[in-house]
Amino acid sequence: MSDLPxxxxxxxxxxxxxxxxxxxESSLRNLPSGSYFPASRGGDNASIMDSPAxxxxxxxxxxxxxxxxxxxLGSLNHYKTMDADTQAxxxxxxxxxxxxxxxxxxxxxxxxxxxxxLLAALGHHVFYARLDGKPATExxxxxxxxxxxxxxxxxxxxxxxxxxxxxxxxHTFRTKxxxxxxxxxxxxxxxxxxxxxxxEMIRNGKLATLMALTSWLIPIAxxxxxxxxxxxxxxxxxxxxxxxxASLNFSHESVYDFRNVNNYPGASLVYYNTTDTKGTTEGxxxxxxxxxxxxxxxxxxxxxxxxxxxxxxxxxxSCGADWDCSYDLKFQAPGYxxxxxxxxxxxxxxxxxxxPEGKNIYYSNVDLNDYANPQIxxxxxGMPVQKxxxxxxxxxxxxxxxxxxxxxxxxxxxxxxxxxxxxxxxxVHEPKIFKCVLHxxxxxxxxxxxxxxxxxxxxxxxxxxxxxxxxxxxxxxEKYKLAASYHAMGALLRNFMRGSIFYKSDSRYFxxxxxxxxxxxxxxATSYPVANLMEELQSFYEDxxxxxxxxxxLVVGDRQDVECDKTKKQNVYVYHAEGLWVGYAIAVAIAFAxxxxxxxxxxxxxxxxxxxxxxxxxxxxxPTLDRLSVGACLGGDPFPKELTQTKLRFxxxxxxxxxxxxxxxxxxxxxxxAGEVKEIVKNGTYAGLKKWRKPVEEEAGDVEEKxxxxxxxx
Numbered sequence: 001m002s003d004l005p006x007x008x009x010x011x012x013x014x015x016x017x018x019x020x021x022x023x024x025e026s027s028l029r030n031l032p033s034g035s036y037f038p039a040s041r042g043g044d045n046a047s048i049m050d051s052p053a054x055x056x057x058x059x060x061x062x063x064x065x066x067x068x069x070x071x072x073l074g075s076l077n078h079y080k081t082m083d084a085d086t087q088a089x090x091x092x093x094x095x096x097x098x099x100x101x102x103x104x105x106x107x108x109x110x111x112x113x114x115x116x117x118l119l120a121a122l123g124h125h126v127f128y129a130r131l132d133g134k135p136a137t138e139x140x141x142x143x144x145x146x147x148x149x150x151x152x153x154x155x156x157x158x159x160x161x162x163x164x165x166x167x168x169x170x171h172t173f174r175t176k177x178x179x180x181x182x183x184x185x186x187x188x189x190x191x192x193x194x195x196x197x198x199x200e201m202i203r204n205g206k207l208a209t210l211m212a213l214t215s216w217l218i219p220i221a222x223x224x225x226x227x228x229x230x231x232x233x234x235x236x237x238x239x240x241x242x243x244x245x246a247s248l249n250f251s252h253e254s255v256y257d258f259r260n261v262n263n264y265p266g267a268s269l270v271y272y273n274t275t276d277t278k279g280t281t282e283g284x285x286x287x288x289x290x291x292x293x294x295x296x297x298x299x300x301x302x303x304x305x306x307x308x309x310x311x312x313x314x315x316x317x318s319c320g321a322d323w324d325c326s327y328d329l330k331f332q333a334p335g336y337x338x339x340x341x342x343x344x345x346x347x348x349x350x351x352x353x354x355x356p357e358g359k360n361i362y363y364s365n366v367d368l369n370d371y372a373n374p375q376i377x378x379x380x381x382g383m384p385v386q387k388x389x390x391x392x393x394x395x396x397x398x399x400x401x402x403x404x405x406x407x408x409x410x411x412x413x414x415x416x417x418x419x420x421x422x423x424x425x426x427x428v429h430e431p432k433i434f435k436c437v438l439h440x441x442x443x444x445x446x447x448x449x450x451x452x453x454x455x456x457x458x459x460x461x462x463x464x465x466x467x468x469x470x471x472x473x474x475x476x477x478e479k480y481k482l483a484a485s486y487h488a489m490g491a492l493l494r495n496f497m498r499g500s501i502f503y504k505s506d507s508r509y510f511x512x513x514x515x516x517x518x519x520x521x522x523x524x525a526t527s528y529p530v531a532n533l534m535e536e537l538q539s540f541y542e543d544x545x546x547x548x549x550x551x552x553x554l555v556v557g558d559r560q561d562v563e564c565d566k567t568k569k570q571n572v573y574v575y576h577a578e579g580l581w582v583g584y585a586i587a588v589a590i591a592f593a594x595x596x597x598x599x600x601x602x603x604x605x606x607x608x609x610x611x612x613x614x615x616x617x618x619x620x621x622x623p624t625l626d627r628l629s630v631g632a633c634l635g636g637d638p639f640p641k642e643l644t645q646t647k648l649r650f651x652x653x654x655x656x657x658x659x660x661x662x663x664x665x666x667x668x669x670x671x672x673x674a675g676e677v678k679e680i681v682k683n684g685t686y687a688g689l690k691k692w693r694k695p696v697e698e699e700a701g702d703v704e705e706k707x708x709x710x711x712x713x714x
Contacts, residue, residue: 287395
């Protein structure tokens, strides 16, 4: 012992290691100076190598002189730890046998991860499905919830795959001899993607490598799935009733009395004169004077807008706030029935006044047999200056003027040069005459509000009867006032249709004598009437009628409850289920397949395992590995390349003196060089390194007790 280095003796004194007897101690004392530690033959320090590898010793050369040695007493002999509790544990476990048992924890956690991921995916689907079609409010919060669910699904399914992967790699370690580099790759492939460049790992662990790769690809689902919920502008349809849409009821005018507006408050379409402002004298009556200012304003507005005017809040009043709607509106109102002049008609003018014979391109007579105004001189109160008795014709509607309209259509086809009209008119002109008679008319309009803009489309028009077929006297109050309101609306149209437009040949320009030039009935580009003037005149008048809906304070104003289709454009959530399930379905399928692989691997391995430090520690107890680790015990980078190229396999260590006892042959499982391990036999008897197990004589005991232990272990 005098030859041992002082440092080793000091270390022993300092830590009070208790040196156990060693059968090779005497041989150590006799080692010549400068020799290597020899491989024993069948002893505790047996090596699989008969001699050091060429070019390098198993250990660095050390002398037994005054220089420092790599060996301490504890490294060369059996020793006991300084920690009493740990030593007690070591002594107690010296007779333990490895148990073949599939513990429930790993399979249970694996299945729990899979179920949790699947339920979270279904929950994600339900969450998005409930949002589908709902107003897209709190979008940021909903996206956060969806992203959280997606990452939870990813975490659970990846966890499931990794747990199964760990079972698979232990099966691979048992069946394939691989370099340390490939083993490192399998241990870390789920954490370090650079390991996928390790070709040996891929070649020897194809299925395990594929499982590791899927653990990196599954998170893609967490990117795809939140994008399955988007927001779009959509139209929501609600088929319901609109309880108070604006309508017209001209019958209100028949009972209107400017002396008492309580029955039908609002503005009348007609101004009246009267024989008694108080309405108390016998035989008093009101009679028509002219259209009211409100009626003039509304019809002129329509004419100048070239469309029906609408109330600013009409959409809200009819459809409700933030809604558009469409409904059919039916009412009775004045309408002009227009027809081409027939052979039986006697118009107040003939075609000769129209181009090409005449100079007019538009000519009308709309006041024939019109109601005379004034009927009689009146004072400031609208009462006749003349005292009763009044003329019998006072205020009587004898007839309603017929609109006689003539116009000449420019066909754009040039006249023949021989034509007398070629020089003046150049193109062929076709003169036409039509007439329009005011009728009681039933209308059906489709009223549509879109973004507060009203659009009225005529669906049906039924002409009932002329407004005035026989004389209507003012004493027949209801009939008279209804006729007066129709007549007033007709008079307002006639104001625009009256007059003519002619061509001044010497100056070669058109001269207009009619307000029709201010309306859409004239083509602004050519100054000619529109080609379908008759149809457009009817439509032009109907725009005036529809414009009355824009004034809620008219006597003729009314409200109707109608069936309507309400629509709303709003930003809503839109769930694209395929976008969510494409990623999730693949991820779930991979995890499900991994469970089968993991379950089969556990069955083949006979145990469930992990890659934690504790598992690495107990599976690397091999004297060969202890010697190979010399000089690399810090585990620092770079790791010795010669070690990374060493091939290892997890199997049964081929010890030189197998133990036979009551339990049969007891062997040790560990990582070892390919030539020093054999295949692990499922349900075999394995414990640990022979040198650390109890001697044979200490294991002697009741055979029945050992057999019971075996049954318990299995």
